[in-house]
Amino acid sequence: MNYLIQPRxxxxxxxxxxxxxRGAARLRFQRLILQYPAIxxxxxxxxxxxxxLGGQIQPVAPDPAVWEKIKQRLAFxxxxxxxxxVVAFPSKVVSRWKALSLLASAAAVVLAVxxxxxxxxxPEPAQQFTVMQNEAKESLWLIEITTKTIExxxxxxxxQRQQNDYQLWxxxxxxxxxxxxxxxxxxxxxxxxxxxxxxxxxxxxxAVSLEPLGGSPNGSPTEVxxxxxxxxx
Numbered sequence: 001m002n003y004l005i006q007p008r009x010x011x012x013x014x015x016x017x018x019x020x021x022r023g024a025a026r027l028r029f030q031r032l033i034l035q036y037p038a039i040x041x042x043x044x045x046x047x048x049x050x051x052x053l054g055g056q057i058q059p060v061a062p063d064p065a066v067w068e069k070i071k072q073r074l075a076f077x078x079x080x081x082x083x084x085x086v087v088a089f090p091s092k093v094v095s096r097w098k099a100l101s102l103l104a105s106a107a108a109v110v111l112a113v114x115x116x117x118x119x120x121x122x123p124e125p126a127q128q129f130t131v132m133q134n135e136a137k138e139s140l141w142l143i144e145i146t147t148k149t150i151e152x153x154x155x156x157x158x159x160q161r162q163q164n165d166y167q168l169w170x171x172x173x174x175x176x177x178x179x180x181x182x183x184x185x186x187x188x189x190x191x192x193x194x195x196x197x198x199x200x201x202x203x204x205x206x207a208v209s210l211e212p213l214g215g216s217p218n219g220s221p222t223e224v225x226x227x228x229x230x231x232x233x
Contacts, residue, residue: 165211180195206229
């Protein structure tokens with residue numbers, strides 16, 4: 001799995017900062033933080049983002065009924081204590097305690113909202129992958145095959161075409177015509193639906209063709225640019 005793909009590393013960094021990345025996955029991500037500056041930067045950005053959210057929450061006095069329930073739960077509301085043993089808390093201390101209690105509750109709500117927005121965090125594990133390269137051995141696309149999708153990430157080496165699209169094809173070993181897998185991104189990450197026949201055929205290679213905008217007009221590659229074999233994980 002390529003953890004350096006920005007959407008993936010940002011999602012994992014957010015889960016790491018929020019504390020929901022646990023067990024072996026958390027230990028593995030901690031090692032990646034030490035190895036890769038890009039991942040470390042994503043973690044630092046999420047830490048700043050979460051801290052900023054906490055600083056924006058304004059303390060508000062709780063409802064008297066809520067405060068009474070809190071006192072009862074802490075077992076100091078109805079306790080019979082001799083007057084000589086009663087300690088009077090300054091009003092500023094009580095107000096500060098109320099503000100901190102409310103801040104903690106608000107922070108929990110913010111955390112819950114972030115967790116909902118970030119789901120699902122952990123992407124499907126890749127089963128196969130390939131790196132599509134040009135003649136100069138520069139990486140153009142990183143392609144991962146999962147159980148349901150084809151994840152294609154375009155590197156900065158991909159030539160930008162305003163009047164064309166790049167199309168991905170599956171080349172079967174039985175000699176049948178190439179099968180289109182969809183259009184590749186010219187930048188960023190795209191998730192393509194896996195073709196129903198992908199797991200049913202023996203695949204000799206994947207190919208990339210240059211096509212008019214919108215893809216091949218006749219269902220066959222127009223100009224094949226690159227070919228690469230798949231590797232198992």
